[in-house]
Amino acid sequence: MNDQPRTPQVAYFALGGTIASVPPAPGEPAQPGLSAAQIAAGIPGLEDIAVVKAEDLMKVSSARLSLSHVLQLRDAALAAVEAGATGVVVSQGTDSLEETSYALDVLWDRPEPVVFTGAMRNPSLLSPDGAANLMAAVRTAADEQARDQGVLVVLNDEVHAARYVSKTHTSNVATFQSPAAGRIGWLIEDRVHFALRVERVPALKVASDADIPPVALVTMTLGDDGRILRALPVLAYQGVVLAAMGGGHVALEWVDPLRGLADKVPVVLASRTGAGEILSKTYGYPGSEVALLGAGLIRAGALDPLKARVRLSLALAAGVPAAEAFGATGTTTGPVTG
Incomplete structure (x- = not known):
C-alpha cells in the first residue's frame, strides 16, 4: 500500500501582464511576450511544490481585460479542478487584478482555491518579483489551508482575500x-501561514455567454453639481x-437626480474612501x-x-435583483475570522 501523499496538481493560467512582459529590443518599453510555460520553466524548484500545468489563456494588458474574459477564465478553472487540479493559479497585469x-x-463556488498573482517589475529589470510571486502563488494553491477560502491574491509573500484587496501604489512591490x-x-x-479564514458568500450563477450590462461608476467630488447623472440613462x-x-x-x-x-x-x-x-x-x-x-439607493x-461595480454588473448578468445581490443590509462582503 502506498502511503505517500499525492503530489498537488496546480493549473496555471497566464493572461499576460508585467510578469510576462519583456522589451522587444534593448531600451524599448516592455510588452507581454513570455508564455506561461516559459514563466514557469524559469522558476527553479517549482516542480518540487506541485505538478504545474501551464496554459496561455490570453496575452493582453490588464486594462484590456473584461468581465467576459473572467467568465472564460471561470470556465477554464472549473474544467481544471474537475479534471483533478488541487488548485488554480492565475497571473495577469496588476492594474485590474x-x-x-x-x-x-463572486462566480466561484468550488472548494479548490484560485490564487491570482502578477508582478510589479518585469523580468528585464533589476530584482524582478514575478518568479517569487508565482512560486508563492503555486505554494498557496497547493496548500490544504487555502481550500474553501474562495479567490485569493498572493504577491510580496502576502495572502489577501480578493474581496478586500486593493492596488494602492503605482509601482511599489x-x-x-x-x-x-x-x-x-x-x-x-517554504510555508504558507493563514492567520484568518474568509467566510464564503454564495456565488452568482452567470452563463458563459452572458451579455454583461453596462454599469457606470460615478464619483462625488468637491463642488460637482451632479449633471452627469442626468446623462446616464441616455447613454x-x-x-x-x-x-x-x-x-x-x-x-x-x-x-433629486x-x-x-x-x-x-x-x-x-x-x-x-477605500x-x-x-x-x-x-x-x-x-x-x-x-x-x-431613502431615495432608493x-x-x-x-x-x-x-x-x-463588479458585483452589480454580474448580478444584472445573472438576472439577480440588485438589492438581493447586495443583501438586505449590504453585508454580502462576508467577514474574516480567526
Missing part, C-alpha cells in the same frame, strides 16, 4: 493591501455605482446616507466602488 480576482470570487481587513496570511521560508447604462464621500454622502444637488435615477436603474451606494462600511443611520441631513437610502456594505 483587484477587479478580476473579485469578479471570479508592496502595492497590494487590504485596508478593511488586512492580509489573511503570509509565506515564510443606456443599466446600473450605477456611486462613490460617495465619507460614509455615503453627496451634495444636496445630487439627491439620484432619486430619479434609482427609479430607472439600480444605484449602489459605496464610499470613495475602507469602511457605508453608514445607514448616523446622519440625517439632505445628501446624507439616510437620505440616499442600495448599500454596498464594505465593498469599495470598483468591487461594487
Whole structure:
C-alpha cells in the first residue's frame, strides 16, 4: 500500500501582464511576450511544490481585460479542478487584478482555491518579483489551508482575500493591501501561514455567454453639481455605482437626480474612501446616507466602488435583483475570522 501523499496538481493560467512582459529590443518599453510555460520553466524548484500545468489563456494588458474574459477564465478553472487540479493559479497585469480576482470570487463556488498573482517589475529589470510571486502563488494553491477560502491574491509573500484587496501604489512591490481587513496570511521560508479564514458568500450563477450590462461608476467630488447623472440613462447604462464621500454622502444637488435615477436603474451606494462600511443611520441631513437610502439607493456594505461595480454588473448578468445581490443590509462582503 502506498502511503505517500499525492503530489498537488496546480493549473496555471497566464493572461499576460508585467510578469510576462519583456522589451522587444534593448531600451524599448516592455510588452507581454513570455508564455506561461516559459514563466514557469524559469522558476527553479517549482516542480518540487506541485505538478504545474501551464496554459496561455490570453496575452493582453490588464486594462484590456473584461468581465467576459473572467467568465472564460471561470470556465477554464472549473474544467481544471474537475479534471483533478488541487488548485488554480492565475497571473495577469496588476492594474485590474483587484477587479478580476473579485469578479471570479463572486462566480466561484468550488472548494479548490484560485490564487491570482502578477508582478510589479518585469523580468528585464533589476530584482524582478514575478518568479517569487508565482512560486508563492503555486505554494498557496497547493496548500490544504487555502481550500474553501474562495479567490485569493498572493504577491510580496502576502495572502489577501480578493474581496478586500486593493492596488494602492503605482509601482511599489508592496502595492497590494487590504485596508478593511488586512492580509489573511503570509509565506515564510517554504510555508504558507493563514492567520484568518474568509467566510464564503454564495456565488452568482452567470452563463458563459452572458451579455454583461453596462454599469457606470460615478464619483462625488468637491463642488460637482451632479449633471452627469442626468446623462446616464441616455447613454443606456443599466446600473450605477456611486462613490460617495465619507460614509455615503453627496451634495444636496445630487439627491433629486439620484432619486430619479434609482427609479430607472439600480444605484449602489459605496464610499470613495477605500475602507469602511457605508453608514445607514448616523446622519440625517439632505445628501446624507439616510437620505440616499431613502431615495432608493442600495448599500454596498464594505465593498469599495470598483468591487461594487463588479458585483452589480454580474448580478444584472445573472438576472439577480440588485438589492438581493447586495443583501438586505449590504453585508454580502462576508467577514474574516480567526
